[in-house]
Amino acid sequence: MxxxxxxRDAAQRLALxxxxxxxxxxxxxxxxRVAIVxxxxxxxxxxxxxxxxxxxxxxxDYFRExxxxxxxxxxxxxxxxxxxxxxxxxxxxxxxxxFGL
Numbered sequence: 001m002x003x004x005x006x007x008r009d010a011a012q013r014l015a016l017x018x019x020x021x022x023x024x025x026x027x028x029x030x031x032x033r034v035a036i037v038x039x040x041x042x043x044x045x046x047x048x049x050x051x052x053x054x055x056x057x058x059x060x061d062y063f064r065e066x067x068x069x070x071x072x073x074x075x076x077x078x079x080x081x082x083x084x085x086x087x088x089x090x091x092x093x094x095x096x097x098x099f100g101l
Contacts, residue, residue: 011038014062016055018046024055026077035063036071040080056080060087071095 011029015022023046027039037059042052056077063070070090072078078099081087091101 014055014059016051016058018051024051026055026059026074028059030068033067034069034071035066037074037077040074040076052076053080057084060084060090063090069095072099072101 011027014026014028016024022043024040024042026037028035028037030036040052040056042055057080059077060070060081064087068090069092070081070087072081072091078101081091082101088096088101091099095101
């Protein structure tokens with residue numbers, strides 16, 4: 001996974017690499033210590049192989065390492081958290097309530 005450098009108020013991207021190619025990515029905005037995840041995408045040539053789930057797990061691990069909270073605006077990303085309750089601690093109680101997580 002590689003992080004793309006970006007301005008503080010610009011979208012940032014984490015990418016999952018396989019065979020030297022980016023096969024999936026997560027876009028997010030960082031506000032203080034809160035990562036607002038807006039989009040997750042898998043390259044169409046690599047769909048159906050679990051890359052989206054792997055990308056979400058790696059992004060969540062990265063956010064945890066940074067000690068950031070997460071706001072999963074992206075529906076796919078929110079569903080990945082729903083399926084993996086070990087990441088619920090990354091969401092504030094209000095965020096869990098709003099997103100039903």
